[in-house]
Amino acid sequence: MRSIWKGSIAFGLVNVPIKVYSATETHDVSLHQVHDEDSGRIRYKRVCEFGHDVDYEHIQKAYEEGDRTVVLTPDDLKALPTEQSHEIEVLEFVPTDQVDPVAYEKSYYLEPDSRSPKAYVLLRETLERTDRTAIVQFTLRQKTRLGALRVHGDVLVLQGLLWGDEVRTAEFASLATDVTVSANELTMSSSLVESMSTDFDPEKFTDDYQAQLQQLIDAKLEAGDDVDTSATFGDRADDEQDAGGDVIDLMAALRASVDRNRASRTSGRGGAADTDDAAARTADQAPPKKTAAKKTPAKRTPAKKAPADEAPAAEPAAKKAPARSRSTKKAS
Numbered sequence: 001m002r003s004i005w006k007g008s009i010a011f012g013l014v015n016v017p018i019k020v021y022s023a024t025e026t027h028d029v030s031l032h033q034v035h036d037e038d039s040g041r042i043r044y045k046r047v048c049e050f051g052h053d054v055d056y057e058h059i060q061k062a063y064e065e066g067d068r069t070v071v072l073t074p075d076d077l078k079a080l081p082t083e084q085s086h087e088i089e090v091l092e093f094v095p096t097d098q099v100d101p102v103a104y105e106k107s108y109y110l111e112p113d114s115r116s117p118k119a120y121v122l123l124r125e126t127l128e129r130t131d132r133t134a135i136v137q138f139t140l141r142q143k144t145r146l147g148a149l150r151v152h153g154d155v156l157v158l159q160g161l162l163w164g165d166e167v168r169t170a171e172f173a174s175l176a177t178d179v180t181v182s183a184n185e186l187t188m189s190s191s192l193v194e195s196m197s198t199d200f201d202p203e204k205f206t207d208d209y210q211a212q213l214q215q216l217i218d219a220k221l222e223a224g225d226d227v228d229t230s231a232t233f234g235d236r237a238d239d240e241q242d243a244g245g246d247v248i249d250l251m252a253a254l255r256a257s258v259d260r261n262r263a264s265r266t267s268g269r270g271g272a273a274d275t276d277d278a279a280a281r282t283a284d285q286a287p288p289k290k291t292a293a294k295k296t297p298a299k300r301t302p303a304k305k306a307p308a309d310e311a312p313a314a315e316p317a318a319k320k321a322p323a324r325s326r327s328t329k330k331a332s
Contacts, residue, residue, distance in 0.1 A: 004139060006113060007086035009149070009156075011123055017114045018088070020140075023107035023157060029213050054332040082139045088158065090149070099148050103167055105160030109152075120156070127151050135161075188254040195261040 001021045009016040020055070033042040046054045061077075063070045112120035127134065127150065134149035146161040212233065219227045 001109075003111070004108075005086070007088060009088045009090065009110075009123065009136070011090050011119075014119055014123075016119045016123055017112065017121070018110040018156075019113045020158065021109040021111065023109045027207065027210060027215065029210055030165055034134050077142055081217075083140050088136045088138040088147070088149070090134045090136050093130070094135055096131055096133045096150065097134075099133055099161075100167075103162045104148070105145075105162060107160075108158040110149075110156040110158055124154075124156055127156075134259075154198070185250060185254065188251060188258065192254055192258045192261070195258050195265070270287050 003019040003021055005020040007018060007020065009018055031217065034040060046059065048054050048055065060074075061072045063072065110120075114120075123134075126132075136147045136149050138147060138158075140147055144162055148159045148160070148161055150157055215233075216227075216229065217227075
């Protein structure tokens with residue numbers, strides 16, 4: 001990795017020299033625009049409104065107010081005090097769980113940039129021991145930014161934060177209506193969460209769209225524009241059309257989901273068959289557990305026929321016992 005910025009963390013009177021690296025990168029397949037008739041690459045020219053082609057070095061930033069235009073040159077922007085600062089200033093320390101993830105922006109790794117990393121390690125272990133996140137302010141690429149400084153393994157990570165007025169308030173009329181969730185629905189939903197619970201491992205997830213896009217590109221490179229995309233991918237789009245819509249029976253859907261996840265975990269090869277059976281049972285609104293319970297007495301029915309005939313007679317027999325005692329008294 002190549003550092004994109006050098007500076008220091010101002011931690012009270014302690015100064016921690018650091019190098020900044022981008023923590024993330026994209027894996028998207030690179031595409032560009034072409035003319036559909038001759039596949040000629042689309043190029044963009046920088047043209048001002050007066051029709052002149054403009055080289056990049058002659059392009060400046062400007063601000064317009066009414067009919068007035070203020071041009072800001074690179075030297076003007078560099079003269080700003082915050083632009084000259086290469087300091088990540090710690091403003092305060094807050095509990096980690098109080099930083100809402102919705103405000104997170106791009107992440108950066110911070111590497112110690114001094115002969116002795118002691119100050120760096122001290123700040124890292126202090127944040128880890130106190131379970132705190134440092135709220136910082138810094139300037140990067142001509143923009144003053146708010147950030148969260150936290151620990152990621154052995155490295156300090158700086159995550160850009162949106163300013164408070166940049167996070168919209170979620171106000172939806174559909175959420176204003178009163179909805180009652182039954183105890184059974186909540187219990188079944190919790191069971192579904194439990195059946196899907198595991199430890200997070202990002203390596204087991206893949207970007208299906210990029211993989212399919214690369215597969216399509218490879219197929220067209222091999223077979224040309226006449227490639228049969230339906231043969232390459234099948235009818236996946238048609239299979240997924242029924243995925244939406246309202247849930248008619250929420251409890252049935254929850255039961256099917258729980259049964260499917262349990263079946264897929266307990267049986268590898270037979271998971272698909274068990275899922276289909278569970279879906280069929282749910283469609284009939286018969287819980288899987290009750291169906292299994294009914295099958296067991298059905299197998300024992302031949303063995304229980306005799307007791308079944310005697311069962312109703314058992315009660316009259318018990319009633320006749322007192323009758324015999326009365327006849328005994330008469331005889332006496």
